[in-house]
Amino acid sequence: MSKQYxxxxxxxxxxxxxxxxxAKQAGKKVLIIDKRSHFGGNLYCENIEGINVHKYGAHxxxxxxxxxxxxxxxxxxxxxxxxxxIANYKGKIYxxxxxxxxFYQLWGIKTPDEAKTIIENQxxxxxxxxxxxxxxxxxxxxxxxxxxxxIKGYTEKQWGRKASxxxxxxxxxxxxxFTFNNNYFDDKYQGIPIGGYNNLFESLxxxxxLKCNTDFFEDRDFFESLADKIVYTGxxxxxxxxxxxxxxxxxxxxESEILDMSNYQGNAVINYTDVEIPYxxxxxxxxFEFGTQDKTVITREFPLEANSDSEPYYPVNDKANEKLAQxxxxxxxxxxxxxxxxRLAEYKYFDMDQIVYNVLKLNL
Ligand code: UDP
Numbered sequence: 161m162s163k164q165y166x167x168x169x170x171x172x173x174x175x176x177x178x179x180x181x182x183a184k185q186a187g188k189k190v191l192i193i194d195k196r197s198h199f200g201g202n203l204y205c206e207n208i209e210g211i212n213v214h215k216y217g218a219h220x221x222x223x224x225x226x227x228x229x230x231x232x233x234x235x236x237x238x239x240x241x242x243x244x245x246i247a248n249y250k251g252k253i254y255x256x257x258x259x260x261x262x263f264y265q266l267w268g269i270k271t272p273d274e275a276k277t278i279i280e281n282q283x284x285x286x287x288x289x290x291x292x293x294x295x296x297x298x299x300x301x302x303x304x305x306x307x308x309x310x311i312k313g314y315t316e317k318q319w320g321r322k323a324s325x326x327x328x329x330x331x332x333x334x335x336x337x338f339t340f341n342n343n344y345f346d347d348k349y350q351g352i353p354i355g356g357y358n359n360l361f362e363s364l365x366x367x368x369x370l371k372c373n374t375d376f377f378e379d380r381d382f383f384e385s386l387a388d389k390i391v392y393t394g395x396x397x398x399x400x401x402x403x404x405x406x407x408x409x410x411x412x413x414x415e416s417e418i419l420d421m422s423n424y425q426g427n428a429v430i431n432y433t434d435v436e437i438p439y440x441x442x443x444x445x446x447x448f449e450f451g452t453q454d455k456t457v458i459t460r461e462f463p464l465e466a467n468s469d470s471e472p473y474y475p476v477n478d479k480a481n482e483k484l485a486q487x488x489x490x491x492x493x494x495x496x497x498x499x500x501x502x503r504l505a506e507y508k509y510f511d512m513d514q515i516v517y518n519v520l521k522l523n524l
Contacts, residue, residue, distance in 0.1 A: 163388050165191045170376045170383075171393030173201020174512055175502030177364045178519040179391050184368055186524040191386065192365070193374040199365055202473070203512070205356035209418055209455045211446045212356030216471065217412055217461065218429060218443045219357065222347040223513030229349040231516060235363035238351030241448055244342040245429035245441075249309045256431065258302050258310070260340040266305055272338035279303040297328035302336055313435035318463050319410060319476070327477050347513075352448045393502040395472060396488045404487050407507055409472030413462040415439075424456050438462055475507045 166188035169176045177199065180192045198204050202216035220243045223229050232238070247254045255261035263275040282303030291297035294315060298307045311331065315323050319330075335346055343350075353360050376383050377398070384390065392399055397407045428447035432439060439460040446456055466472045475481065485507035492500045501518065503510050510518075 163386060165189045165387040167191070167389050167391055168193070168383060168387035169391040169393070170194075171201065171502070171504075172196075172199035172361070172365070172370060172372070173393060173502065174203060174515045175505075175519060176201075176391065176393045177361055178516055179501065179522075179524075180368045181364045182519060182522070182524050188524065191369045191371070193371045193376060193383070195373070195375040197372050199370060199372065200358055200361040202471075203357040203361070205358050207356070208416075208457050210453045211451055211455075211457050212358075212449060213416065213445045213457050213459070214357075214443065214448070215414075217414070217473065218445075218448070219512060220345075220350065220352060220448070221512055222345040222350040223511075223517075224346075224348045225513060225517055226348075227520060228513045228516045231520060232353075232360065236353040236355070236359040239354050239449060240350075241352045241428075241450075242350055243344040243429065244427070245344055245431055246427050247310050247314075247431045247433045249313075249433045254310060255342045256310070257335045257337070257342075257344050258306055259335075259337045259342060261342060262306070262310075266309070275338060278305075291328050293324050294326040294328055294331050295323040298323070298331050301331065310433050314431055314433040314440055317435060317438070317440050319474075320463065320465055321476075321478065325478065330477055354449065356449075388497070390498045392498055392500050393505050395504045396485070396492060396500060396507055399498075399500075399505075400488060400491060404491075405484055407484055407488070408476040408481050409466035410474040410476060411464050411466035411470035412473055413464055413470065414459050415462065416457060416459040419456050419458060420454075421456060422452070422454055424458050472504060475503070475509060477509070481507075 167183050167190045169180050169190060169192040172192050172194040176192055180190050183190045203219050204215050205212040206215050220241065221232065221238065245256045247256050254265050260272065260275065263269055267278055269275055279302060282305065283300055286299050286304060288296045288300045291300050298311045312323055319326055425442060425444050428444055429441055431441045439462045441461050443459045444456055446453060464470060500506060502515060
């Protein structure tokens with residue numbers, strides 16, 4: 161006998177919501193549940209003083225996939241925000257990502273050749289031929305000065321681990337360029353939904369049955385009986401009741417303040433790259449939408465190890481966790497009625513556009 165729903169989707173974040181939309185379009189009957197009181201996952205925005213506050217950390221949409229960009233633009237209009245974060249190291253300001261402006265601020269040099277020579281000299285000094293960890297990768301990409309000032313402290317705070325114990329690929333996300341270009345992303349398309357991310361989700365989930373404050377694990381048998389297929393976007397280890405062990409996640413604690421001034425730091429994102437300051441960055445949310453409100457809202461991000469009271473944000477990219485994740489993935493690959501998708505269910509760092517892309521490529 162066929163069940164009440166074709167799909168029960170667990171988690172109304174980006175993966176679950178795009179999946180729900182596609183399934184509905186394919187004529188399927190869908191129920192989406194979320195244990196939080198709202199949809200949108202970590203993209204959820206809360207309106208404070210007329211400002212869309214990114215409650216679970218700043219999210220900037222960027223992609224080079226035309227198909228993905230056109231898809232998200234079906235639901236909401238995006239503005240032309242360009243991410244150009246600033247780094248503050250011991251009170252001095254540097255442009256990010258690493259580019260000619262940064263090299264000028266560091267070394268007073270003005271040409272790409274001068275910058276390349278300095279980096280090349282530092283690289284040879286350290287004699288790294290094939291980088292084995294994040295520290296070696298960073299030094300071989302940008303030299304020791306930039307590593308010490310702009311990478312080491314930030315990275316070790318963010319991950320709670322020595323840079324020499326982290327894998328090289330994390331730092332490959334950061335562009336290095338020999339032009340005066342402060343645009344953080346190399347992607348072709350970039351922006352923030354006008355009016356915040358909730359508009360995107362309202363539109364994606366329009367006409368779809370959604371139950372918030374609903375925890376799958378509180379009545380698993382009941383929920384499993386509802387649908388032919390389950391789409392699971394939660395933590396993969398929790399799905400298996402941690403039977404092979406617990407995967408580690410990095411979390412963030414946010415401290416937000418409403419300030420009685422219109423412009424606190426002059427930029428949406430300022431990273432604090434020295435290790436003495438306990439937070440990694442301060443976000444001033446209004447700048448994502450060029451806000452002109454009288455007040456401003458800022459959020460300090462303090463990284464920490466995830467536990468039962470904190471949200472799991474980043475999979476930890478070390479060997480032990482990757483090995484355990486692989487064991488869980490072999491279990492999940494054998495499931496016939498459960499599809500695992502997204503950052504927590506695949507235990508993998510994805511940018512938002514990769515999530516959308518992965519769902520668009522499914523054959524529903
Ligand atoms: N990173 C760094 N210095 C910075 C910003 C980033 O060393 O000022 C490194 C750090 O290792 C971090 C990685 O680059 O984990 C990716 O950072 P990004 O800000 O792109 O990641 P997000 O936290 O926004 O996903």
